Amino acid sequence: MAEVSPRLQERPNDAVTAAPILQGYIYPPSASSKYFFTSAFSQTRARRGGWGGGRPGERSGEEQEFGDRHAPEAAAATRGSARAPEPKHASRGGTPGQCACARSGGAEAPVRAKGDTVAERARRGGGRWLTRSGMEHLERCEWLLRGTLVRAAVRRYLPWALVASMLAGSLLKELSPLPESYLSNKRNVLNMYFVKVAWAWTFCLLLPFIALTNYHLTGKAGLVLRRLSTLLVGTAIWYICTSIFSNIEHYTGSCYQSPALEGVRKEHQSKQQCHQEGGFWHGFDISGHSFLLTFCALMIVEEMSVLHEVKTDRSHCLHTAITTLVVALGILTFIWVLMFLCTAVYFHNLSQKVFGTLFGLLSWYGTYGFWYPKAFSPGLPPQSCSLNLKQDSYKK
Structure with a gap:
């Protein structure tokens, strides 16, 4: 010791x-x-x-x-023991959550509880809060589009609405042309990056949509492949019709020196040669926009009718995929209808738009109205009331 x-x-x-x-x-x-x-x-x-x-x-x-x-x-212990503990909330006077030192003008400010702000909650949750909020907005858009495009009345009256808008826009263009705008410029964003490749957009979005929804309802891979063949039929229709339009313009046209159709250049016998030499080719140019936008819009609306039967669990990844595709297809359909109206108001003459719209309507009705309901065909979108198909609930 x-x-x-x-x-x-x-x-x-x-x-x-x-x-x-x-x-x-x-x-x-x-x-x-x-x-x-x-x-x-x-x-x-x-x-x-x-x-x-x-x-x-x-x-x-x-x-x-x-x-x-x-x-x-x-010294540290003396300072710690000399300071009295501050009350968490004010006993009288001031607002709740304001400490006495802050009311009395002290140097120390009230301490905010951890996780009070939205940014701290999002950071603590690893971004899940933002993801959940984005999914809620996506579901609201999907619900709105379901109520707008999936109705049977839309499939019934949309073809007539397109015909009426085409005639009204054409008459407006002939009688009282509208002033030029951004959409009247052929190089606008929607025309360059959407309409010019309209079938590619439609094909790429309908491919996963048809595969997921049809397999969810039927659970049969063979039937899904059969339904996907509708895209091959649509590709064939697009290629054949555009080739017909090009040939009609070629055989009915001539090369001119100016847009006023003055001075025919007989040495140029094709549209490509005429443009390479600085000429202007004029022929009967059936509106490819009117044809393709009509056909794509009606095809998307027909395929989205399957949503009447699709019921998915919100926690399943399939729900997110289908919801995203529905929103994308809905936005694409509105773009097609908008650009169809712009074509009717700003481009082509009445006869060219009439033939283009007529080809689009015949392509839609010839497939979904006449051929697909038959046995040897890709078939219509599955509906439990008509086809009596077994639904897969994906509870796994």
């Missing part, structure tokens, strides 16, 4: 001071004992006017060594 200082032996009444010093010599001081030692020394100094009972400001060797070693901890 360590020896006690002679000065401490001469003052047996200082038990409060001697006990912690002995503990400090025998055992390594812990965090709590450091604060106890310094508090005891402070009390002794305040009572006797100095350190160790000598002259004010005089300290023994042991006290000098101990005080120098633990002075920073003593």
Whole structure:
């Protein structure tokens, strides 16, 4: 056991001071004992006017060594014990959540609880909050499009609406042409990146939509492949009709020196040669836009009728995929209808648009209205009320 200082032996009444010093010599001081030692020394100094009972400001060797070693901890402990705990909420006056120090003009501001802000909640959830919010907006759009495009009335009256808008736009163009706008420019974004490749957009979005919805309802891969053959039929119709239009324009046209159809260039016998030499080819140009936009819009509406039977679990990945495809197809359909109206108002003459729209309507009715209901065909979109197909619930 360590020896006690002679000065401490001469003052047996200082038990409060001697006990912690002995503990400090025998055992390594812990965090709590450091604060106890310094508090005891402070009390002794305040009572006797100095350190160790000598002259004010005089300290023994042991006290000098101990005080120098633990002075920073003593100062921190004194500051911590001197500050009263602040109330979490105000007892009277001020607003809830405002601490007393903030009301009294103190330097310390109230501490915000962790996770109070939207950014902290999103960061703590790893972005799940934003994903969930985006999915809610997507489902709202999908619900709106279901109520607009999936109705039987839309499939029944959309062909007549397209014919009426084409006739009205053509008459407006002939009688009172509209002023030029962004959509009247052939190089606008919708025309360059959507209408020019309208069948590619329709094909790429209908391919996964038909595959997912038909397999979800039937569970038969063979029937899904049979239904996907509608896209091959549509590709054949698109290729054949556009080739017919090109040949009609070729055999009915001539090359001119100016857009005013002056000065025929008989040496150029094809549209390609005429354009390469700086000429202008003029023939009976059936509106390919009117044909293709009519056919694509009606085909998408026909295939989306399957949504009457599709019921998916929101937690399943299939629900997200189908919802996204429905929104994309719905937006694409509105683009096709909008650009069909622009074609009717700004481009081609009445006869060219009439023939183009007529080809589109005949292609739609010849497939979905006449051929597909028959046995040897790709078939119509599955409907439980007519085909009595077994529905797969995807509960796995």
